[in-house]
Amino acid sequence: MSASYRISGGSALKRERTVRFRFDGRDYVGHQGDTLASALLANGVGLFGRSFKYHRPRGIVSAGAEEPNALVGAFGPTGGFTPNLRATQVELFDGLVAESQNRWPSLDFDVGAINNWLSPLFMAGFYYKTFMGPKAAGGNWVWRQLFEPAIRAAAGLGSPPTEPDPDRYASMFAYCDLLVIGGGAAGLAAAETAANSGAQVILCDEQAEFGGWLLSEAQAEIEGRAARDWAADVVARLRGRDNVQLLTRTQAFGYFPHDFVGLCETIEDAARCRNPALPRERLWQVRAGRVVVATGAIERPLVFVDNDRPGIMLAGAAQTYLQRWGVMPGRRIVLFTACDSAYPTALALAEAGGNVVELIDLRSNVAEALSAPLRARNIAVSVGAAVTGSRGGLRLNSVEIRSVDRNGQTGAMARQLACDTLLMSGGWTPSVHLHSQARGKVAWSEEAKAFLPVARAGGPISAGACAGKFGLRAAIRSGADAALAALGAPPTVDVTPAVAEPALDLTGMVGRVPFAGDPRRGKAFVDFQNDVSARDLLLANQEGMVSIEHVKRFTTTGMATDQGKTSNLNALAIVASNLGKPVPAVGLTTFRMPYTPVSFGSFAGIGRGDQFDPIRRTPIDGWAQAQGAVFEDVGTWKRARYFPKPGEDMHQAVARECRTVRQSVGMLDASTLGKIEVVGPDAAEFLERMYVNSWRKLAPGRCRYGIMLNEAGYVIDDGVIARVAPDRFHVTTTTGGAPRVLHMMEDYLQTEWPDLKVWLTSTTEQWAVIAVQGPKAREVLAPLIEGVDLAPKALSHMAYAEGRICGVKMKLFRVSFTGELGYEVNVPADYGRAVWEAIWEQVEKYGGCAYGTESLHVLRAEKGFIIVGQETDGTVTPDDVGLSWAFGKGKGDFVGKRSLSRTDLAAAGRPQMVGLLTDNPAIVLEEGAQIVAMVNAPIGTEALGHVTSAYYSSNAGRSIALALVADGRNRLGTKLHVPMPGGSVSVTLVEPVFVDPKGERVNG
Amino acid sequence: MVERRVEPSTATVGLMLPAFADVAALTQTERAERWTLRGPDAALDGLCAALGLARPQRLRATVAGSRAAFWLGPDEILALAELGAAPVDFGAGSDGAAVEVGDKFVGLDLAGRRADAVLASHCPQNLSLAAFPVGKVSRTLYAKVEIVLWRRGASSFRIEVVRSFAPYLVAALTAAAEDLAALDRR
Amino acid sequence: MRYHIGNLLRGSLSGQTGWPAQWRDPAPKPSYEAIVVGAGGHGLATAYYLASRYGVNRVAVLEKGWLGGGNTGRNTTIVRSNYLWQESQGIYEHAMKLWQDLSHELNYNVMYSARGVLTLAHSVHDIQIVKRHVHANRLSGIDNEWLTPAQTKEFCPPLNISPSLRYPVLGASLQRRGGTARHDAVAWGFARAADRLGVDIIQNCEVTAIRRGPDGAVTGVETTRGAIAAPKIGVVAAGHTSHVMAMADVRMPLESYTLQALVSEPVKPVLPCVVMSNGVHAYISQSDKGELVIGSGTDQYLSYAQTGALHISTHTLEAISDLFPAFRRMRMLRNWGGIVDVTVDRSPIVGLTPVPGLFVNCGWGTGGFKATPGSGEVFAATIAKGVPHPIAAPFSMERFRTGRLIDEAAAAGVAH
């Protein structure tokens, strides 16, 4: 098919390379370098989508990031689908498939367009006033079942992606002396000036090519050559330097404190077709010494009735399509402007062979120098006139024109002018987004009809059009100056190149174009994408929404995916005029990141699947995997939960493991236990202050169970602590608590007691820990161990010794978390697996087993040992869980001590840990179940406590449970009830020990 | 006399980076002895001396033969030594602490044309030669794990990472190298 | 004019010209019976209930900016009442009951959408915690049920329940009455209803000092629009509470942090419910307009800046992309922050203060939107009667002295 609107030229195109693509099921041909927008325009496609609310047909408005209308869904080179892409930013690649959105059954014929006829009903905020449903019918139900689903189905734009994203996302941190955002005239000048001074420079631009407006420029010349050639030269020079990093297709999307800027680099789809290994996007996190913002200006649409028909486009966009993509926007072109820039556009189009019939200028005073060249080309120029309406179906076919007098009154007579294209220009709005994100202030300039950035010492410096410097020479000059100012270099002589340019006044107008008649008649769109028209703003004001923030939220103006890039200023000017206030008194809404939408994937980067968080595995993990262990997540660790034999489920495996441990021997990988080596002459004193227990008198070679509180008096960690030497302790912590405990210890040491001579080192991962528990534990270990006498008298319960196992250096703890005779063997991590396997050979000889964390939990519960985080939840004191015995007698202050005497912590009747026995021994309670005094307690009954742990105990031959129950210790022997969906379960409160109540077995 | 003797198994850290050697090569270093040395300067002087090393200054390493000491903080040094040399006697009763951590860490060497970029992909520090010159050491982050980073040359680095984080680190480095390999060839 | 489909249809004939302002723009009067500082949802609800239920009509709500522009206007709108402790259940369930008919009560469609709130469990420990909530709620008559992973997936099809997830979904609790409501509509609905009862809502009026008599009791406030007298002052200033209370020399057990949220570009319906995960720190729902509304964590440091750090939102989107692998291609449209006032136990402070006549309602932190009607109602009662409403009583400042904290954080990770 021939691209009928394609003419010669088009600096971005590689004409020799044709590209095939598909839009809404039809095949088209474009060129390499085309965007979807330019290629479709070249093919004569003017209809791109349907609007959000009224489903009005919409065409292309702009040529860049500000596009409000032409949103499409498209499949990327690797097949992933993305909705809501701006066709103006989608670069063609061979095989691109794109589709229009928000229409059914087709773009040409869309049933939803009925909304356009219902629009008098659907004005701003209508849903707040209705759909509540009749109260009698349970209004909420009607809303939920009927109205809400209907509203939801109608809303939304594109279809959501439904398949897992196949693409990769890369990331990079970068530092530079100067970051220049925007590579137009100002940005290029800033980058080159800074580069010349030797600074490290990063220059980024969201577009595929550097040059900004220079690429669209038709008249101005720099040093006697086309402006775009100057840009190409600068870029070539910058490319040759090693202190400059050039990033195209890279949007600066967010400006954060301390000059930290987020950039999103898009990798060209065509390149990704050739190499699917390429990431789709790369997130740059740049810490810049200073920043120059040179983001240019965005042209404003003119607000008149039916200004949204396909075929109505921004004038600058048309010039851009012409210059960069060789596209003539229509067959019969009219321009409507409030500033000078449309004149060169008209000329350029005419010179390229376009049929430009007339230019309508809202202003009455227009310099002859501007209009004469147009008239010379037979383009009528009507000044003091306005377009006040348009007609057409799926494309514009005529506009209505009226005269406008100096007071802004429109004439009574209207004429119709046939055209298929109207190019409009309301003036140019400086892009102060990033300056504002950087918490920079803006000030209204009446001359510029714009908010201009107010410089802040040390803050980003705006240059070029975004600072209101619209002329080319002015832009270049301000870019160079900004770079020097940013780098603290002295102002130099003016080295700006010689620029020949027409003097253009780009001020334009803000607000609504003069109109005739009732302001509520017809839809003069302000925010195209969200279908917000001038009358919606009027309604909002009438309803008392006078703050611009209320207007925004009530009408949704500026809240669409373009974030009001083309609409915000007009909206606020209309509101100002409705309220009779000056524009700055109404003020802007807040600019927020991102500048244009950024994919979640870019932020998430590599953090998916196993890379979401480190998976930590112990040195023995491979053995457990080989044995078919089932793992559970404990913090970031993977721990073997149980080791099922073929055919066993968890309960059977756990029952076997628990029985085996008590009958012969079992071994557990306890390597994840936190370990901290506490060294120094004041080590005992330090622990004395950190734990509730006493440590001074603990002899070297002995261990003690320690309990740690937070300053509020609640249990936060526990573990066995061994005194290795007079000045050295080996502290163990819970698996999850290790980093927290170390952090807290460092905190007290560094900031509360810096006088203490104590040094902390985390040794969690230095040592693999193998717990060997059960009556046969000693027999199992004895043949492997050297240098330690395992005899009960020599190494009694809670003793510590150092020696060798299998020839490997070992720290041996005689401790038990099962209530059985037990040891914990610590060996350097690299030896963990080998030593484990050696012990395993022994264990097998005794019919022993490996057991996992689930069995560990059952075994300790049989003995009534707590697990911090299960019996405790951050609201539990040591006394609550029966640990008062652990308090060091007559000891001084320690962390949390003072809090324990607060009223509530010392009160009677607090929840206390008890054991529970169900009447029916087969019933295993559910952890977290509530406990009440009454059978079948009615709703609203106050709970007395809850079940913290519950298991089937093969050793006890019945279910067991631990619980926290109000005043529990005084209720021992009484019956309480656990209400469950199927009815209450009766339980008897008992001491929390179910096996070996006298505690004899640890002595082996 | 115990019959059973066992050999160590080096921590396995997963995939290395041979396929991206034009970007950077990653290798796991030999097993080594390591100590965390803590204490005031005077104590650290003594502890380092026991290793035959000078105490490193802020953010720097000192090296003697196959031994090295890294400044990690004003009262913390990580010392490295080849295995098998004579046992080190740190002496008792100093005001500091020497704690054995040889197996806590895994060492990695990262070297090659784009080694700095592979690191900069997920390390938030300024790794330019000016800000991170040869000889500098710093504890920092790589993606979600803490690392100790030592620059040994313009494009060669040594990384020390706590062993259970090593597989994650290697996967992250690999992903970064893969992306750079593709992007550079673009 | 009542909000009603009939009036809307009639209005469509006349270009909807008949609708009056939703609230007046009154000048401050010299004195009131009571002053509410802060026109967020809680402040406006307080004023509305003072006037509608407790007979206190000469009320001014003073707002330094625009009403509803604080956290009420920037939250992820999750509504639920499945809290752990009985005290919390009391106040949040009180609110939940009011939500059921709030649109009618206010004659304003607040778009309360009982879409169901899923709270995911990712580990054995999570399961224990989530089930403890389920049991506690059931006993209190609050709906909350446990779902297996398959049932969770059925309820929320886009969710990834693959066991190979880094933190797999091992189940979830579901509160069916939980859901969302339109944040702006809540503020506006209360404002319009309060205004109709004679409450003066005075915007752009920042309280700069609290005046006190010789006995120490409050006598009024100074504002950027002049002094205003009142014997009772209720401070409902959310993130700014410490700052306002300092005007009466009261130091608070509060810290203010920036909490971020973000929305995606709008898409057609894809997420049928609210999904929360304390484990991976992600909260997500889809709004009536089609955006995915996503809550992040707070920045780690005290802040009165309404923007948050990049690495915080990055982490959230990582979690969301992992739980919903298709959403990875969705794009962030806008990101913002609110200033939340956080207590150590993550429960609010509602009640009297050491200064006679001065009342405070604050500390809702990251989760007070859902409580808006309930909090307003019990605070109104407290101000009107001068004694704490029974539901509010446990939330007094005294609890920090006695240690009787209501620690939802300890039991649930984070409370949203």
Add this chain to the structure above:
Amino acid sequence: MLNIRCPYCEEDRPEIEFRNAGEAHIARPDEPDRVDDRQWADFLYTRDNPKGWHAERWRHVHGCGRFFNAVRHSVDDRILLTYKAGEPKPDIERMLREREA
């Protein structure tokens, strides 16, 4: 991400290397048993929470490991200075005046 100068490393480092630890210069009572419940509660929970300059604690947790203090503006995030733990709270007003001058 803030850029924070660690007074021990004497370098600017990215925020994610640090952990904030709340308001600075809150002394733990020397003899906790001698303070009443209200004073103890103040120590535990009451904070200035200022809108403006704030002396706060940080730890260079993924760097040198040291706790230190910073004076940061809670509205615009500017950091006036950082200083080592144990050093007295600086006279912020005076510093600001000196800056101006």
